[in-house]
Amino acid sequence: MTDNPHDDAHDEESYKSKSQVKREMLALQDLGKELTEMNDGQLGEIPVTGELLDAIHEFQRLRHNEARRRQMQYIGRLMREGDHQSIIDGVARLKDKHNQHIHRQHLVERWREQLMTGDKAQLEAFIAQYPNTDIQHLRSLLRQALKEKSGQKPPAHARKLFRYLLEVLAQDQS
Known part of the structure; x- marks a missing residue:
């Protein structure tokens, strides 16, 4: 002792x-x-x-x-x-990045579903929240996607709408 x-x-x-x-x-x-x-x-x-x-x-x-x-x-x-702590931190950052990506995808999917209802208030709400939106392009994609939906056609324009909404949200977060 x-x-x-x-x-x-x-x-x-x-x-x-x-x-x-x-x-x-x-x-x-x-x-x-x-x-x-x-x-x-x-x-x-x-x-x-x-x-x-x-x-x-x-x-x-x-x-x-x-x-x-x-x-x-x-x-x-x-x-x-x-140095296992830096590896732990790196894995945590990677998981966080992945979770943010999934969250953004879900947000875009919700917006697309809301816009595909055809409710003009939803369209105005999206434009108000994301002012960098090309309104004419968005309306064109939305119109074509709704036409596809009513005509029971494959959702090619709905996918294009999704990609455009994703692009708009990515620009907003930059």
């Missing part, structure tokens, strides 16, 4: 139980599993080392369960040795 009380407090803070160490290791393996399910474009947005990236690609190539299990343990070890 030491006479300095600060040393004892430091030892208690730095001590981790075996269970805590195992929970942290498994959490990093789970994070590694998420990384193995990403494509190269997504992985490019996350700060991973070359060695970890190679290990992830090797995991994706493997087909036998035991080999994949061992490779996953190796990925977990590489993550423990490296």
Whole structure:
């Protein structure tokens, strides 16, 4: 025992139980599993080392369960040795970006459904909320989409309307 009380407090803070160490290791393996399910474009947005990236690609190539299990343990070890907090932050940013994309898609879909009712108040509400809208183009797309809908035709113009609304919302958020 030491006479300095600060040393004892430091030892208690730095001590981790075996269970805590195992929970942290498994959490990093789970994070590694998420990384193995990403494509190269997504992985490019996350700060991973070359060695970890190679290990992830090797995991994706493997087909036998035991080999994949061992490779996953190796990925977990590489993550423990490296800066795993920056990887956690990168994955969180990627998920946030994905959630924003989905939210925007749902918003556009709701607007399209509201506009396709033919209610002029909905059209005016959209134009008021998004003043950078090309009103003539929007009305033309809407008219053609409604004509398709009433004629039981494939929704080609409804898709064009969706893409245009998405473009308008993207411009508004810029």
